[in-house]
Amino acid sequence: MIRDIRSAADLAPAYDLVVVGAGPAGLSAAIEASTHGLAVLLADENEAPGGQIYRSVERASDADLARMGPDYAAGRMLIGRFRRADLSYARRATVWNVGPADEETGDGAHALEVGISLGGIARPIAAHRVILATGALERPLPFPGWTMPGVMAAGAAQILMKSSGLVPSGRTILAGTGPLLYLLASQLLRAGVSVTAVVDTTPVGNWRLALPHLLSFATSPYALKGLRLLFEVHRRTRVIRGVTALEAVGSGKFGALRVHRGIKSMHIEGDLLLLHQGIAPNLNLTLAAGCDYGWDERLAAFRPAVDGRGASSVAGVSIAGDAAGIVGAVASAHQGELAGLTAARDLNRLDQGAYERRRNQLAQKLARALKGRTFIENRFRPGKSFRVPGDDGTIVCRCEEITAGKLREVAALGVPGPNQMKAFTRCGMGPCQGRLCGLTAVELLAQCRGVAPGEVGYYRLRPPIKPVTLYELAALPHTEAAIVAVAGFVERAADGAQDAKHGSQQ
């Protein structure tokens, strides 16, 4: 049975392995490592295990499961195995730092330190190994009006359906590209939602790139599922293609979508607009941990560099699942299992022969699960004009309200990368820490400079990767030297105990 960690005080000072994220990769990694006897802590931000894909699946009714489909229901088995595993689980916990152990405050035995905040109290946790399974983010789809209330990410509608049984009550428009757009359309239609239109922005030229991979796709489990989805959505709602630009209009809230198709345009009235153009690895924790990364042109996104077992460039830190490159739920679980197994091997909990046998089995399963993905990636690769807004008035950075025009102005000054652009404009400096503008800002700058995004690089991300209160940081244990460096003195009580240090450990 898992041990539920309800407050920071229940956390052990150290674990063999800390896994971040309770989606398919994180759950599988934690289960696997725990079966080999590792002391495992799985920390996750959400209310319940499952990640985005299996969100709230434990609470789902039969009707919910029927509506969301078998790929969702499959999460129940994995979560069931997790519940029976011998490990510690901290839900509603924010991991805001992963790095080498502090030379002074560390215990000397564990190489890594993980900053966790739980119930308003922050704690540094020591670990031998860390597996980051932080999943993916929806790629931004910036165009004029995309920030107004009534415009939401497609994933948000799925989350509302899964966790609260909520579906849009008015006229709903879906816009963008990718398999999830059609999956959501079919789920909404099955729930009786009035889907006015699916506005498909997939570039027509994608077929040329995707065709060479058609055979592999056609013989994968994705093919039948995909065709069924497309057929169902086309039969039940209007699908608009050949889209060249989008614009959301309304007074105070979303009222209509203007769809441009070359020189023609159409006006579709609606109450809710849901956007999606694929997902990209969630980089914030992996980059803040110092992992090397690079640009993946087919994915049109950055992803961390990992070897065949998921090991990153930082010793002891592995990355599994969509966080290392978009692979889907089934492959994510295999990658997680492999990372968990490798952690057990690294800490001498199983012999090399047994490790290699399992590793080879997992490699075969992984290859099967990845079949067909190259076709999907090419077929639904979002078009450049939807990744980099041509309209100068479009907001790129939602937090600081920085427009594409402002960024072009600054790019023209010759800024070498997004960090300088951030310093000039505040683009990426808001509370989301670049999660919603990063890809757009980088590609826009690369376009202005006429270089590849990989050459421009991503934001320099630093911990804490999520807001932590000063109170929490101040209450972390500090060495006497650190206190003296800041305060100039250490208060000592009459019995010689350090007041400051004592206070910090409460």
Added chain:
Amino acid sequence: MFRRLSDGKARSVSFTFDGVPTMAREGDSVAAALLAAGHCSTRRTAVSGAARGPYCLMGVCFECLVKIDGRPNRQACMTTVVEGMRVETQDGAAMPGQEE
């Protein structure tokens, strides 16, 4: 803007939004509860004062920042509604000093 699928059996929870008594379903996030009650606009931005509302619902975009029980800058999508919770629209850059 959103409606409940009828198959939910969860108990209801009451909270206030800008002082107005509002019902949620047990287990709802604050953001889900606000959307269910018809509020798609839940803050005004610090820069231009533009209206914004929940966008990603997975803790990434920080668009759903609200004041909860007097504390500003709370992510409505990452907070579960509890009985008697006091939720308010966040107007511009709410400063931590405004905590009550």
